[in-house]
Amino acid sequence: MGFDFIFMLTENDRTIPDARHRLDEVLAAGCRHIGFKDVGLPIREMRGLAEDIRSAGARSYLEVVSLREEREMEGARTAVELGVDHLLGGTRPERVLPILSSSPILYYPFPGRIVGHPSVLEGRVEEIADSARRLSGIPGVRGLDLLAYRYPGDAPRLMQTVCQVSEKPVIMAGSIDRETRIREAARAGAAGFTVGTAAFSNRFPAEHPGLTEQVRAILAMAERANRARSSSS
Numbered sequence: 001m002g003f004d005f006i007f008m009l010t011e012n013d014r015t016i017p018d019a020r021h022r023l024d025e026v027l028a029a030g031c032r033h034i035g036f037k038d039v040g041l042p043i044r045e046m047r048g049l050a051e052d053i054r055s056a057g058a059r060s061y062l063e064v065v066s067l068r069e070e071r072e073m074e075g076a077r078t079a080v081e082l083g084v085d086h087l088l089g090g091t092r093p094e095r096v097l098p099i100l101s102s103s104p105i106l107y108y109p110f111p112g113r114i115v116g117h118p119s120v121l122e123g124r125v126e127e128i129a130d131s132a133r134r135l136s137g138i139p140g141v142r143g144l145d146l147l148a149y150r151y152p153g154d155a156p157r158l159m160q161t162v163c164q165v166s167e168k169p170v171i172m173a174g175s176i177d178r179e180t181r182i183r184e185a186a187r188a189g190a191a192g193f194t195v196g197t198a199a200f201s202n203r204f205p206a207e208h209p210g211l212t213e214q215v216r217a218i219l220a221m222a223e224r225a226n227r228a229r230s231s232s233s
Contacts, residue, residue, distance in 0.1 A: 109144065
């Protein structure tokens, strides 16, 4: 089972203004899973960013963080227009899937109750697990995007429970800012995880300053976590 590190060109749930410029630093580190949000850039800039990611041979991810229904539908239409590989987030698969039906986009909605911006996950573990079970059983849903560390309760228990009940892969997103959390996500059975703000804030120990070194450090942490998971299984 893989454990992909998805770098998000975002801070505080918004795509950074100079995302296309910073992309080169991420690619230089060897990262090949790269995403951005549906807020923070005009559509013209998002289109250019998606093209740059694709031209580099990387996999592209658009994450919808807008909670209003029409904005979520707009995000899905944007994903189709941009031709991204994955659409993350949102809570309305019954509305989104028809929009994606003519595209090869892989769709990972949020389980549970999402509130605010930056987004927070609310509810009991059992309620979130029920949501995950239902969503993962929907044809056309490729996996789940779980805001594990935006949950105020027991995040490791939540991740493990959701991975156990989900029929499909689970990506952990939001506030992963240390190696311990990467290891917990891997141990729970996650298929991948996202990091954005923490890397721009230099939260991870690295040999040298700068975004490229942050991304290299996180890639190494992901590899260690995946090896530890494999050796214990």
